[in-house]
Amino acid sequence: xxxxxxxxxxxxxxxxxxxxxxxxxxxxxxxxxxxxxxxxxxxxxxxxxxxxxxxxxxxxxxxxxxxxxxxxxxxxxxxxxxxxxxxxxxxxxxxxxxxxxxxxxxxxxxxxxxxxxxx
Numbered sequence: 001x002x003x004x005x006x007x008x009x010x011x012x013x014x015x016x017x018x019x020x021x022x023x024x025x026x027x028x029x030x031x032x033x034x035x036x037x038x039x040x041x042x043x044x045x046x047x048x049x050x051x052x053x054x055x056x057x058x059x060x061x062x063x064x065x066x067x068x069x070x071x072x073x074x075x076x077x078x079x080x081x082x083x084x085x086x087x088x089x090x091x092x093x094x095x096x097x098x099x100x101x102x103x104x105x106x107x108x109x110x111x112x113x114x115x116x117x118x119x
Contacts, residue, residue, distance in 0.1 A: 016090035023053050023060055026084040033073035044077065048108025051099045058092040060085050065104045073097065 024045060032047040044050055044064070052063035062081055066074060078096040085094045 017057060018055055018060065018088045018090045020053050022064070022088055023055060023085055024111075025063065026088060027053075027081065029040070030077065030080045030085050033076060034067065044081075046110055047097075048104065048110070051102055053073050058090055059095070060091055060093070061095045061097065063097050063099050065099045065102045065108065067104045069098070069103075 020062040025052055028043045028045050030044045032042050032049060033043050035047065049064050049066065049069075050062065051065045052061070054061040054063075062085065064074075064077070069075075081096045082094045085091055
């Protein structure tokens with residue numbers, strides 16, 4: 001079950017809605033666990049793990065492509081992603097999923113998210 005919180009409303013009383021760009025900025029703060037173990041730290045966006053970001057009002061969906069479908073670090077990445085994105089004004093729910101259709105390949109590294117399904 002996703003962690004949730006209620007942000008303070010904007011000054012005019014309307015809730016603040018996050019942008020995809022703001023979500024992507026937060027995702028750049030999330031380390032890719034295997035890169036840390038290899039002593040070559042990078043984040044999940046530069047590693048090419050972010051397949052899709054969808055912002056719908058106060059809800060955010062982040063779809064990942066893992067380097068290995070049986071990645072042992074997915075649970076930790078989910079928590080890091082939720083914590084990072086829930087820190088944005090206007091976000092009350094974050095859903096982190098694994099893409100069932102796309103496999104990670106090394107050519108995804110360093111590719112801008114806008115070339116994929118970031119919306």
